[in-house]
Amino acid sequence: MSTTQAHEQTRILVQAAAAACEDKKGEDTRILELDPIDSGLSDFFLITSATNDRQAIAIADEIEYRLKKDFGAMPHSVEGRRHGDWILLDYVDFVAHVFLTERRAFYDIERLRKSARPLTPAEFDAELKEALATKTRAARGKATADSESKKKPRKTAIQKETKKPAAKKPIARKVTAKKPSKKSAPRA
Secondary structure, three states: OOHHHHHHHHHHHHHHHHHHHHHOOOEEEEEEEOOOOOOOOOOEEEEEEEOOHHHHHHHHHHHHHHHHHHHOOOOOEEEOOOOOOEEEEEOOOEEEEEEEHHHHHHHOHHHHOOOOEEEOHHHHHHHHHHHHHHHHHHHHHHHHHHHHHHOOOOOOHHHHHHOOOOOOOOOOOOOOOOOOOOOOOOOO
């Protein structure tokens, strides 16, 4: 798999994890696109807040469940599930952080990663759709260019007039005379 395909696959996983956060009523969900120079370990951070520890555990469980069910992706490691105040799901290419609101304010990961580009899930979704649309357009353009080059050149009107097919001759049928049918003589 090329690096662009792997990056697109990671974006799709992050998008699915963000959707799981939204479905479990995670608050202030943010996606940090980390600077490749600054972060050697991960491409994205997904950060969301929960109002209590049970909700934090439910959000983490939903992220893990969806990514396993839909993509077969399992986290490399999970930390903090027992306490529920800061749960970290490490999927190598991205890390999901589920915080209690107070803990998120205390640790302020967004401030620590100043070089990261913060995105809302809606902005992230729009970027992903645009990237996929651009890739699709490029693939279709390449496919039509390839098919155009493989087509035979069309004949012009002059070429068509100079090469007219010969007229078809009618098929001659052999005409045979009808033979009189033999009738049987009437019986007396």
